[in-house]
Amino acid sequence: MNPLEVKISKLKLRNPTMLAAGVLGISSSLLERIYKSGAGIVVTKSISKNPIRGNRNPVVYELRYGLLNSIGLSNPGCVEFLKELKELREKNIPVIVSLYGESIDEFKFLAKFFEEYSLAYEINLSCPNVEKGLEFIKDLDSTYNLIKEVKSVTRRPIFVKISATVNDVVELGKTCEEAGADGIVAINTIKAMKIDINFKRPVLGGIFGGLSGEAIKPIAVRCVYELSRELKIPIIGCGGISSGEDAVEFLLAGASAIQVGTAIYKKGEKIFIEICRFILKYLRENGYKSVKEIIGLAHRD
Numbered sequence: 001m002n003p004l005e006v007k008i009s010k011l012k013l014r015n016p017t018m019l020a021a022g023v024l025g026i027s028s029s030l031l032e033r034i035y036k037s038g039a040g041i042v043v044t045k046s047i048s049k050n051p052i053r054g055n056r057n058p059v060v061y062e063l064r065y066g067l068l069n070s071i072g073l074s075n076p077g078c079v080e081f082l083k084e085l086k087e088l089r090e091k092n093i094p095v096i097v098s099l100y101g102e103s104i105d106e107f108k109f110l111a112k113f114f115e116e117y118s119l120a121y122e123i124n125l126s127c128p129n130v131e132k133g134l135e136f137i138k139d140l141d142s143t144y145n146l147i148k149e150v151k152s153v154t155r156r157p158i159f160v161k162i163s164a165t166v167n168d169v170v171e172l173g174k175t176c177e178e179a180g181a182d183g184i185v186a187i188n189t190i191k192a193m194k195i196d197i198n199f200k201r202p203v204l205g206g207i208f209g210g211l212s213g214e215a216i217k218p219i220a221v222r223c224v225y226e227l228s229r230e231l232k233i234p235i236i237g238c239g240g241i242s243s244g245e246d247a248v249e250f251l252l253a254g255a256s257a258i259q260v261g262t263a264i265y266k267k268g269e270k271i272f273i274e275i276c277r278f279i280l281k282y283l284r285e286n287g288y289k290s291v292k293e294i295i296g297l298a299h300r301d
């Protein structure tokens, strides 16, 4: 038995680590490299029906405690991206395609379009860097309708990626669950900004960006904890994970798997093996046989 194996809906992963959407762009060779370096599965950049050019430069700014980006979901559109996906399938690399649409019809189109190539979908309802990025979670009826409609056109599990910047993450999560979502990914970046005091201007071309990395980790842990306490579907934790200790913290909070994004810039792809080794050591030292045994342990009275 592999002590690191987890199951998220119908998906069996060799370990609970995943590459977070978008941080490495769209190239299939990078996704392949991340899988081969030990990630349980890789998530693609969010892909739209038509190409998106993205925001004005500069689009990335490094902070002491994280990263600001306003890349704005720039991607070549679904037809062009399919070439990358075909390469990954030929090499048997397990992939989750992240989808971004501006309407229910666009999301449905994409879910049908990639059906053969994606083991599951991430539905990105939480990008702070595009005009309609957070549109569908502004009201719960829109969220419900979207998920229900997408679910009706695909056999693949769908994981809804949500933002922490809503009134009530639990209410949002429950709405997704009721509409048929197979899991929740929490959280995306958080809208933020940085001003250069010498130039007296915002540093990012797009003025605002999404904050990721260490700074958002406690918010992400809180969201995972709250969601896993109230929902039956699995929660995938994301936000500021940069070590095995961080990963275990999310698992204890109730995440069934975890995603790594910004930390890859600092630590490189070896972070996936590092996290897996730490989890194994943690299991051994604390007397557990499998990672499944520690999921949600922090909820005990």
Ligand SMILES: Cc1cc2nc3c(=O)[nH]c(=O)nc-3n(C[C@H](O)[C@H](O)[C@H](O)COP(=O)(O)O)c2cc1C
Pocket: 020, 021, 022, 023, 024, 044, 045, 046, 067, 069, 071, 073, 098, 124, 127, 161, 187, 188, 189, 211, 212, 213, 214, 216, 238, 239, 240, 241, 259, 260, 261, 262, 263
């Ligand atoms: C450069 C960059 C690009 C991103 N692109 C996407 C994207 O295309 N789709 C998406 O759902 N999230 C995207 N994200 C958000 C990440 O997947 C993740 O939710 C967030 O960065 C928090 O995790 P982290 O602190 O480990 O980076 C992006 C983040 C960064 C830093």
